[in-house]
Amino acid sequence: MSVIVLLIAVSVLVAAGFLVAFLWSVKSGQMDDDYTPSVRMLFDDELKEVKQNTTKK
Numbered sequence: 905m906s907v908i909v910l911l912i913a914v915s916v917l918v919a920a921g922f923l924v925a926f927l928w929s930v931k932s933g934q935m936d937d938d939y940t941p942s943v944r945m946l947f948d949d950e951l952k953e954v955k956q957n958t959t960k961k
Contacts, residue, residue, distance in 0.1 A: 929935060
């Protein structure tokens with residue numbers, strides 16, 4: 905029975921750690937831009953062409 909109590913206590917501590925890490929990442933702004941990564945691959949070739957044209961001048 906004491907093993908179950910120990911496992912529950914450890915799992916609550918791990919869950920609290922993940923909650924703190926999630927809240928820290930939201931507060932530091934890591935979750936702000938959710939649109940750009942999904943479309944970045946669509947415009948990747950155009951950005952490379954623009955960079956190559958500017959370096960050739």
